[in-house]
Amino acid sequence: MFQVPLKIAVIGAGPVGLALALQAARSLPDARITVFDARPVDKDVSGDARTLALSLGSVQLLQRLGCWPRDAAQPIREVHVSQAPPTLMLGGLAAEVRLRAAEQAVPMLGAVLRYGQLVAPLQAAWLAAETAEPQRLCSRFGAPVAALKPLAEGIEVDAGTAEHFDLAVVAEGGVFSEQARKAVVHDYQQTAWVGTLTLEGGTPGLAVERFTRQGPLALLPLPPENGRQRAALVWCVDSQDDPVRELNDAQRLAVIGSLLPNDPAVGVGTPVAISPLKAFPLGLNAERTLVEGRSVRIGNAAQTLHPVAGQGLNLGLRDAFELVLALKEARDVPAALRRVEWSRAPDRWAMIAATDFLARSFTWRWPGLPAARGLGLAALQAMPWAKTLLARQMMFGRR
Template sequence: MKLARLNLAVVGAGPVGLALALHAARSLPQAQVTVFDARPADKDVAGDPRTLALSLGSVQLLKRLNAWDGRHAQPIAEVHVSQAPPSLATPLGEPQVRIRAIDEAVPMLGAVLTYGAVVAPLQKAWEAEVQRFPQRLRSRFGTAVQGLKPLAGGVEVDAGIAEPFDLAVVAEGGVFSEQARKALASPYGQTAWVGQVTLSGAQPGVAFERFTRHGPAALLPLKPTDDGLLRAALVWCVPSDDDPVHDLSDTQRLAVLNTIFPAAAGRLVGITPLKAFPLGLNAERTLVSGRTVRIGNAAQTLHPVAGQGLNLGLRDAYELVDAIQTADTLEATLRRLEWRRAPDRWSMIAATDFLARSFTWKAPGLAAARGLGLTALQLAGPVKSLLARQMMFGRR
């Protein structure tokens, strides 16, 4: 037996909110779905240049929703994680872990593309569904939700006019510094400098993460330009109170970055102006509060060290719809969702939080221990494969 009816409000038309709405529209024919977002419907989102890293599981979900445009995506064939000197030398050389798609028998580990290249196809697919089923699907773009109020057996959504719904799902994102603080909120005392770099002598499709004494730095491969120029998105994390990046010129930043990343990453020959974002953990203890569910960044904003925030949110969306499909009552749905999402959600929160905080600890030998851990992981094939599967598909 399934729910006879469902009046669902989705607050936020970013990647997670639109994926949820589209999946619900197609998988729950008994559901009325309304999407709210403050941005106007005619605002062009396709050109939003922010970089997103999607896992293979996320790519597969978007393909299932017919909302994937691979023309603008750079597949990730390999992830290379290493520790910058000084670190404990090993007989195998520099501590590193290499995870390759070919070793995992998958076409890619994930893909890198812009925010606009993810959202625009999702919004187009959603609007097509609204035109097909106007009697049960609604878009309320240009309409900011001002508040949510619990009701007996439902929730009231105040978007200028108060409307009752059976369930409201909040999927609005935002960065750590702009969010209201949740139950688990803690700044890391770190700043992420983000932008793009151009590369010479790099191998296409390889993502690099480098552990330094200041924090992690990452290069995410971008689709080459039409003239073949290799590019990568840069995420460079450093202490906020002793920021070694802030006062550097672009030339100086390039020089420093070329001392950070390994030779396999190629030589960085160009850099865009960098933007700075304070980092921290901001998470709810539970996804569910009455008839309101929070998913994606509305539920947990993580350190970018593993690049898993959006992937976690897309899995939240998929699991919620899947739970509704098999539940007799909404209460049973929400209980099932909480239990099903807990292992994946809390393991990712704990792992990213531990790793982020470890760069602020001053314990002697910590860098050496981290290097030994990388070397051990590289040698432990089954364990490395298990980690790769969790990064691609989440904890199951």
């Protein structure tokens, strides 16, 4: 228990920063918390259409905060991962893995929603908490942080005016191409094309990941619109030999249809319309350590990953909640930060290693590699205990 009120600066009012600020405000009732963000407070974030994939663990954390927008989210009931042809058969099984919420005795494996649909209620909840306790909760929207300066017993945050804090939590994310390079960096020379597909038919709540020659192709279920299924598209390809950039919409639909599983039993549906696509370069950009003096990095500020496993935001939310727990139970800030560094390492590095291996594997041109990947999927499908371990890792991280 801290003997004097703890002063915390949270830099970044995205989903990870706001979730941390809200949790800290509730779990540390004496702490003084200030949220900094470059965007003005009156900027409408609700229409930001970027897609977020959240694990069940993340959904549960947000539910406990009272900030889960249930009506805006599409639950993921099933995940289908498969190898594009040539497929490999093992004991009569296709090169695929199917994870179902019902098999894991959970209501959902996760959920999908738009960025703005999550940030808007988180920000509203934070502003309401600030109004209720203005003596200890504060916002500095429209105030980009220019510098952090280490002090003997704290840290100075410069956002136009220098302020002293006991701890600065850096939660500003960003995408790989716009970030300053961290300690562990690898450019995968891949591009992610993202947008929205409209599907004819298809199974509600089905998420699909297809391992193609150039990279993973993923469909994440969205709430239906006008009676038709929709899915967020993440299509990863070789940046040097990009097969997507010069295609028109009809050609893109045809290629996507040829890459997706055509087995009616899978239930993907038929792509019939596609939105304009945006391109994002992909890479790994991670810090070796989360902590530096009295500052700690969480979320994309600590590690930006390839989207092959869709775990970046989930990792960041686990960073945030573990940090608040450590501050709640520790006697001083250094002890709390040592605990966070130690406790988060297994989950962080397991996810970094797994996504890095998968992402790099799509750049290798070894003979038989696609068949080996298909063999691994088929073997995993044949072992229920292994599927359960994988599902639990995806839902809750490494514990």
